[in-house]
Amino acid sequence: MAGELPEDSPGSVRGGGFLELLQNLGREEILEVLSQGFCQPCQACLESRIHDYISNKRGSSIALSADDSSLLSSETTPLSSNRVREYVNSALNGYSVSSSPASVDSKQHLSKRPGFEMLLNDGLGKALLGAENGLSEEQKEQIRVSEVGRKKDFVHYERIGGKATNVIQGLELHTKVFNAEEQKTIVECVYELQRMGQKGRLRDRTYSEPKKWMRGKGRVTMQFGCCYNYAVDKDGNLPGIIRDEEVDPLPPLFKQMIKRLVRWRVLPPTCVPNSCIVNIYDEGDCIPPHIDHHDFLRPFCTVSFLTECNILFGSSLKIINPGEFSGPVSIPLPVGSVLILNGNGADVAKHCVPGVPAKRISITFRKMDDSKLPYTFSPDPELSGIKPFIHSSPSNKSATQQSWNGKSTVGYSSLVRSPNQQNQHQNGTSSGEHKSEAVKTSSNSFLIDTDNFPPLGSSNSATRSMVDRVRSKQ
Numbered sequence: 001m002a003g004e005l006p007e008d009s010p011g012s013v014r015g016g017g018f019l020e021l022l023q024n025l026g027r028e029e030i031l032e033v034l035s036q037g038f039c040q041p042c043q044a045c046l047e048s049r050i051h052d053y054i055s056n057k058r059g060s061s062i063a064l065s066a067d068d069s070s071l072l073s074s075e076t077t078p079l080s081s082n083r084v085r086e087y088v089n090s091a092l093n094g095y096s097v098s099s100s101p102a103s104v105d106s107k108q109h110l111s112k113r114p115g116f117e118m119l120l121n122d123g124l125g126k127a128l129l130g131a132e133n134g135l136s137e138e139q140k141e142q143i144r145v146s147e148v149g150r151k152k153d154f155v156h157y158e159r160i161g162g163k164a165t166n167v168i169q170g171l172e173l174h175t176k177v178f179n180a181e182e183q184k185t186i187v188e189c190v191y192e193l194q195r196m197g198q199k200g201r202l203r204d205r206t207y208s209e210p211k212k213w214m215r216g217k218g219r220v221t222m223q224f225g226c227c228y229n230y231a232v233d234k235d236g237n238l239p240g241i242i243r244d245e246e247v248d249p250l251p252p253l254f255k256q257m258i259k260r261l262v263r264w265r266v267l268p269p270t271c272v273p274n275s276c277i278v279n280i281y282d283e284g285d286c287i288p289p290h291i292d293h294h295d296f297l298r299p300f301c302t303v304s305f306l307t308e309c310n311i312l313f314g315s316s317l318k319i320i321n322p323g324e325f326s327g328p329v330s331i332p333l334p335v336g337s338v339l340i341l342n343g344n345g346a347d348v349a350k351h352c353v354p355g356v357p358a359k360r361i362s363i364t365f366r367k368m369d370d371s372k373l374p375y376t377f378s379p380d381p382e383l384s385g386i387k388p389f390i391h392s393s394p395s396n397k398s399a400t401q402q403s404w405n406g407k408s409t410v411g412y413s414s415l416v417r418s419p420n421q422q423n424q425h426q427n428g429t430s431s432g433e434h435k436s437e438a439v440k441t442s443s444n445s446f447l448i449d450t451d452n453f454p455p456l457g458s459s460n461s462a463t464r465s466m467v468d469r470v471r472s473k474q
Contacts, residue, residue, distance in 0.1 A: 117181040118144060123256040124182045145264050145389055149175035156329045158315050160348060168313050168329055170299070170343020174266045178257075178303070178336040187305050189253045190278055190361050193222055206247040212282070216323025216355055219285040224250045225275030226374050228293070241295045241372045250276060255382050258365060261301065262386040266338050271297055272383050273365035281353075281360040289317035289325060289352040292341070296366040299342035304333040305361040311339065313349040323355030 025033070118140055119125035135143075154171040157164045178186065197207025197220075205227045212218030227245035229237050250258075254276055261267045275296075279287070289312075292300065312327035320326055329349070333339055341351070353362075368377075 117179050119179075119181055120144065122260065123253065124178070124260065125185060141263075141389060144179075147176050148264060148266075149173075151175075154329075154331070154345065156313070158328070160315060165348065166344060167315050167349040168345045170341070171313070171331070171345035172266075172340035172342070173331065173333075173337060174264075174340070175334050175337040177260070177264065177266060177338050180336070183305055183336050186253065186257070186363075187361060189251065190222075190280065190305075190363075193251065193278070194220060194280060197222060203247050205242075205245055214322055215284050216286040216288075219282070219287075220278075220280035222278040222280075223247050223275070224254065224278075226368055226377070228275075228277065228295075240293050241368060241374070243372065243374050246374065246376060250274070250380065254363070254365075255380065257303070257363070258383060259386055261338065261365070263389045265388050266340065267299065267301060267365075269386055269388060271299060271367050272386060273300070273367050274377075274380065274383065275368055276363055276365045279360075279362045279364070281356045281362075283358050284323055284355040285360075286323040286325070286355045287353040288319070289327075289350040291347065291350055292366070295369055295372040297369055298346050299340050300346070300364065300366040301338050301340045302333075302362050302364040303338050304335055305363075306335060307356060307358040307360040308332055308334050309353060309356045309360055311351055311353050313345065313351050315349055317350050317352055325352050325354050327352070 117125070120140055121137060151173045152171075154168045154173075155166050156168050158167050159165070160167065193202070194207075196202050197209070202222070206223055208221045208223075210218050224247060227242045227247045229239055229242050231239055258267075258273050262269050262272055267273070310330045310332050312325055313329040313331065314327035317325055317327040327350075331339070345351075
């Protein structure tokens with residue numbers, strides 16, 4: 001933050017609120033503190049609070065008078081200037097100065113402030129210089145990663161081949177991967193691409209906008225990286241990747257999204273997507289029951305924007321009416337979330353999206369099977385060698401390495417080309433490991449509530465370690 005007050009002593013302030021501290025300052029001391037300057041977001045926040053205070057107290061004037069300074073009395077004994085600087089620095093940073101873990105937990109860190117969006121300089125947001133109060137990119141990224149919700153324990157048993165099988169094993173839901181500002185940037189990019197398609201500035205097979213001839217039909221689609229054929233076309237091409245057909249390459253912003261998905265361990269570095277399909281839904285549009293073609297490897301993922309909707313899973317999904325389906329498992333997809341499809345969740349259970357309640361955008365990222373790559377395809381150097389983010393804390397580093405190198409990682413099996421190849425590719429996790437759990441037949445409904453997505457690491461130990469490091473540098 002511009003104008004941050006220097007720290008003259010390592011002492012800490014315990015007890016008392018920020019307002020109590022101000023009450024103990026004289027008029028000149030308050031002016032001296034305020035004269036040091038603030039970053040733009042803090043200045044706007046302070047100005048807004050002053051206006052709100054005056055509006056509530058006096059109902060009219062928007063300028064402080066001598067009467068308004070009575071709450072900030074100069075007659076009380078002020079604290080030392082060193083402790084004032086220390087406390088103000090900590091308050092503006094959003095952290096407690098106390099070194100005790102309980103005190104750290106009692107303060108919401110910077111990204112928790114109302115209306116605050118912590119942005120990274122990775123091309124997905126428009127970060128303001130100094131808006132995060134001098135935090136390094138690594139520190140900001142560590143905070144953002146710690147806030148991602150990761151649910152990997154989806155369970156629904158059905159009888160498959162006479163055996164009780166968890167048909168949604170391998171599904172993962174990662175929430176808060178993209179914040180509101182980043183979602184806005186991505187949605188604006190999608191709409192710009194749609195305008196380009198409408199003006200004929202994209203390749204023929206990249207953009208498709210069929211007429212809406214019935215409810216649930218007619219969503220806009222855009223394909224990048226490869227041309228996928230949904231059904232036998234007029235040229236006799238079967239469903240799958242058409243290798244001799246060209247579409248536009250992945251847009252730069254989409255590549256930044258892919259980098260984040262790999263860096264934040266949403267997708268494994270062994271399965272970096274090189275193609276995607278964008279779906280733009282109007283109210284009532286849907287996707288019918290299906291299993292994704294095995295021209296694409298597992299896992300793959302879909303990212304949700306604009307409107308939360310449900311996705312249904314089950315070995316058998318019923319079509320009730322146009323755009324209306326029923327199935328045993330319903331999972332809500334919050335905006336900014338990423339759903340991973342892998343294992344049985346990708347190859348045994350079908351999935352569908354019933355008619356959406358409002359405008360929605362989804363982007364599905366997939367990696368093509370090497371044997372199905374378009375003839376003109378060449379690897380993108382930007383998407384090679386992406387390394388997962390590793391916390392700088394030694395204990396966290398060893399834990400993350402263990403989760404990626406050992407069998408404890410959930411849902412990240414090796415690449416799977418077809419159901420009958422899963423045994424030789426997967427990392428040892430199978431539906432048989434869950435036999436001791438209660439068996440649920442397809443007649444039982446299974447609804448995952450949005451409250452079931454806890455943030456990664458409920459103890460926030462990684463964030464506390466980062467906070468300690470920030471304090472030590474002040």
